[in-house]
Amino acid sequence: MNRRLRDVPWAIxxxxxxxxxxxxxxxxxxxxxIQKGHLRCDVTGTKCRDAGWGRYWDVFxxxxxxxxxxxxxxxxxxxxxxxxxxxxxLAVLADKHLRGIGIFRTVFSSTVATSVAVASLxxxxxxxxxxxxxxxxxxxxxxxxxxxxxxxxxxxxxxxxALSSIWANLGFTFIIITAALQSVPRDLxxxxxxxxxxxVRRFTNVTIxxxxxxxxxxxxxxxxxxxxxxxxxxxxxxxxPNPEKPTTTIPYLIYGxxxxxxxxxxxxxxxxxxxxLLSLVLALVxxxxxxxxxxxxx
Amino acid sequence: MAADTVxxxxxxxxxxxxxxxxxxxxxxxYAVVMQSLKTGPDSLDHPRSLLPVDLTLSTIRAAWDQGDLxxxxxxxxxxxxxxxxxxxxxxxxxxxxxxxxxxxLRGPLFIAFLATMLVPAEVTVVINERTADxxxxxxxxxxxxxxxxxxxxxxxxxxxxxxxxxxELREAASLDGVGHLRFLWEVAAPLSRPxxxxxxxxxxxxxxxxxxxxxxxIRGDRAHETIQIGLERLKNNDISKINLVTGGLVxxxxxxxxxxxxxxxxxxxxxxxxxxxx
Numbered sequence: 001m002n003r004r005l006r007d008v009p010w011a012i013x014x015x016x017x018x019x020x021x022x023x024x025x026x027x028x029x030x031x032x033x034i035q036k037g038h039l040r041c042d043v044t045g046t047k048c049r050d051a052g053w054g055r056y057w058d059v060f061x062x063x064x065x066x067x068x069x070x071x072x073x074x075x076x077x078x079x080x081x082x083x084x085x086x087x088x089x090l091a092v093l094a095d096k097h098l099r100g101i102g103i104f105r106t107v108f109s110s111t112v113a114t115s116v117a118v119a120s121l122x123x124x125x126x127x128x129x130x131x132x133x134x135x136x137x138x139x140x141x142x143x144x145x146x147x148x149x150x151x152x153x154x155x156x157x158x159x160x161x162a163l164s165s166i167w168a169n170l171g172f173t174f175i176i177i178t179a180a181l182q183s184v185p186r187d188l189x190x191x192x193x194x195x196x197x198x199x200v201r202r203f204t205n206v207t208i209x210x211x212x213x214x215x216x217x218x219x220x221x222x223x224x225x226x227x228x229x230x231x232x233x234x235x236x237x238x239x240x241p242n243p244e245k246p247t248t249t250i251p252y253l254i255y256g257x258x259x260x261x262x263x264x265x266x267x268x269x270x271x272x273x274x275x276x277l278l279s280l281v282l283a284l285v286x287x288x289x290x291x292x293x294x295x296x297x298x
Numbered sequence: 299m300a301a302d303t304v305x306x307x308x309x310x311x312x313x314x315x316x317x318x319x320x321x322x323x324x325x326x327x328y329a330v331v332m333q334s335l336k337t338g339p340d341s342l343d344h345p346r347s348l349l350p351v352d353l354t355l356s357t358i359r360a361a362w363d364q365g366d367l368x369x370x371x372x373x374x375x376x377x378x379x380x381x382x383x384x385x386x387x388x389x390x391x392x393x394x395x396x397x398x399x400x401x402x403l404r405g406p407l408f409i410a411f412l413a414t415m416l417v418p419a420e421v422t423v424v425i426n427e428r429t430a431d432x433x434x435x436x437x438x439x440x441x442x443x444x445x446x447x448x449x450x451x452x453x454x455x456x457x458x459x460x461x462x463x464x465x466e467l468r469e470a471a472s473l474d475g476v477g478h479l480r481f482l483w484e485v486a487a488p489l490s491r492p493x494x495x496x497x498x499x500x501x502x503x504x505x506x507x508x509x510x511x512x513x514x515x516i517r518g519d520r521a522h523e524t525i526q527i528g529l530e531r532l533k534n535n536d537i538s539k540i541n542l543v544t545g546g547l548v549x550x551x552x553x554x555x556x557x558x559x560x561x562x563x564x565x566x567x568x569x570x571x572x573x574x575x576x
Contacts, residue, residue, distance in 0.1 A: 019411075021445070234513065269424050
């Protein structure tokens with residue numbers, strides 16, 4: 001048999017499980033969602049008609065989607081820069097040969113073990129108004145912690161969700177940046193030192209350029225996670241407090257139990273596709289904009 | 299000597315800062331663990347609830363009974379173990395085809411495969427829920443397990459390792475008449491054990507911690523709920539019994555903490571696989 005074709009039967013057998021599963025549970029739903037996104041449905045979600053590609057524009061400009069888009073972007077702005085800075089700060093601080101530094105590294109990595117549900121319920125418990133630990137410890141300085149509670153006040157609900165996310169992501173950020181710091185060749189620091197660079201110059205001119213690819217990666221991951229925030233909202237606020245709904249992120253608009261579009265397949269599909277495009281564009285912008293300044297070479 | 303003093307002061311300052319930050323990061327976990335080890339009234343008596351006194355397991359026991367946590371843990375273990383085994387097997391097979399077999403369109407197919415990594419679950423769940431519904435898989439183990447049995451990332455990761463194996467290995471094996479499956483099972487897979495370990499650990503953690511898909515495919519059926527979505531029931535109880543949630547949290551998080559302590563190296567290796575060069 002032809003050498004090029006000899007392996008074909010085996011290739012089919014070995015690829016079939018993965019290809020079939022990805023086709024049914026990733027490609028098909030994406031294509032189908034793009035298609036269903038054309039549908040305009042009545043309130044019950046039963047009578048639908050095809051409204052064409054224009055339907056995407058209608059959904060994008062609808063009050064609900066614009067609101068959730070704003071919430072998701074705000075959450076991104078609240079979590080990504082702070083998360084990155086905290087990760088860098090902790091990693092740099094713990095990147096020294098001090099006695100007992102291993103304990104600190106373990107502590108700073110620890111939140112990687114918490115799932116979305118566990119982290120959210122931890123903060124739900126702590127932030128309970130009236131009976132939570134925070135209410136008793138901090139209500140002297142911040143009355144809002146006790147009444148109505150950070151999660152129940154329209155101004156503080158989203159920052160409180162962000163706090164929970166930042167904390168939950170810290171372990172991941174810390175572990176990755178620590179690994180990056182350890183891969184920076186020590187002789188670079190030594191030659192910078194010999195050239196008379198102080199610790200601040202060594203940090204800005206050696207450390208940051210050398211770990212920039214990692215920071216870019218962490219930034220993209222944190223951005224993606226912020227845009228995909230669902231479980232935190234379901235468990236902490238349910239999208240509320242009402243009527244302002246300051247925590248109804250795009251995923252919660254799509255999947256939330258008490259979402260306005262819960263039964264509207266067309267709008268849900270369109271919103272999901274728009275969310276996909278948004279994550280793609282943001283990741284692309286980050287790679288494009290930062291790549292020029294990022295140092296990949298050895 | 300002055301320089302020594304400055305260095306000493308700096309060192310103390312650094313330790314002090316590290317301790318303060320460690321306390322802040324650990325505080326939420328500490329507070330929840332302490333509350334879970336108190337009786338109901340004691341757990342609400344702040345800040346005394348934070349002191350390690352009057353400890354009892356009664357809250358955890360009550361959460362265990364009321365939340366049916368044993369059942370939830372069993373469901374999570376069952377689902378996570380099967381998904382992990384499935385992902386390792388499907389990734390090994392597909393990675394082998396992409397690394398060692400010759401067939402038309404291998405390159406384009408691999409690129410197309412990788413591209414699906416860009417599609418997040420948040421986009422596909424809308425339709426997958428309907429697919430699961432039409433298959434009768436709502437409130438079932440199949441619904442939790444089957445959609446997660448293949449991983450593009452896994453295929454990519456294992457293929458990378460396979461490509462680094464010396465090509466002569468495969469050639470020698472085929473000269474000896476060793477078939478593909480035997481070569482995969484007896485040579486290629488054992489040689490990539492560290493990567494398979496990292497892939498397995500990550501798949502297990504990802505499945506164990508999953509929230510969105512289980513919350514959509516399991517609709518209030520306690521027999522099939524995973525621990526992540528089942529915990530919420532404890533929250534919906536009487537607000538003065540909030541300490542039950544803390545008991546549930548400890549039960550849900552403990553297995554993962556233990557796992558991560560045991561597999562710390564694999565975790566760091568896996569986390570940094572795509573992130574750090576060299």
